[in-house]
Amino acid sequence: MTMPLDAHATDEPDEAALLARYARGDAAAARALTLRLTPRAYAQAMRLLGDRAEAEDVAQDAMMRLWKIAPDWRAGEAKVTTWLYRVVANLCTDRLRRRPRGPLALDEVAEPTDPAPGAEERLQAEARRAALAAALATLPERQRMAVMLRHFEGATNPEIAERLGVSVEAVESLTARGKRALAAALKGQAAALGYEG
């Protein structure tokens, strides 16, 4: 499932306008930004980290950075949603790189304690998520951002180009190189993750 980066009703103020109001002490803007952005930051962190407590820490940390930068925010230079997405991605990458273990394979994940149907599928899904997150953490930042925006957020190449401040051709190159690097980082894990015979 993908979620548009700027999914909100057109008659509502955009995030930059809300952030400017927050910087002038508008409590309603604080609430609106919290409700609009925290779920996205948390969902992104969960997808990369797979741990509720860690994802909550990252989301709270990223939002705190947003509150602190609000008085100095330069409207028009960057989208708030893209800035936050990048902060969350970098915070998650730092945590993934500090983790002692490499990517998880299915047979390395603990046996499910839930005997209900679907437990094995959930285990497989978690192994895939963890393997992909660990591989993404090995990519250079711009390749990682291009791949994540394209596949997790459903952004088009022109949208990614605008958000990263590069040409569409550069986005195509970043995405292609990013996926080749992912394939290299995930080498030997296709079968364990259920993608071969």
Next chain:
Amino acid sequence: MTDRQDKVNWVDALLDDVSGAAPADPSGDLMARVLADAEAAMPAPGGAPVREGLLRQVLAGLGGWLSVGGLVAATAVGFAVGLGALSTVGLDALWQGEYGAYYDDTLGFSVNGWDFEEG
């Protein structure tokens, strides 16, 4: 299809599968913590404008117009005292080497470690 394409294709499938998972919902506790952070870090109503002018930022750093007034007054007094001292000692004292003699006799070059550097 090349081997290289095969490798990327299964990565595409992996990306699709992981992105297709339902997004996790934040807990009420997280939302409450983030909102508490926002309110704690929020400038006072009508406070910090998003982009202040350079002059306003410099003045704010110095403590406002009142402090700048005091700074100007103190500078004027210091200048007047300086003029008085010169009229007593004479402008020649500035270039007759008295300070240089004090520096060499009392402190010497070693005060800055130059003797070590120059061997």
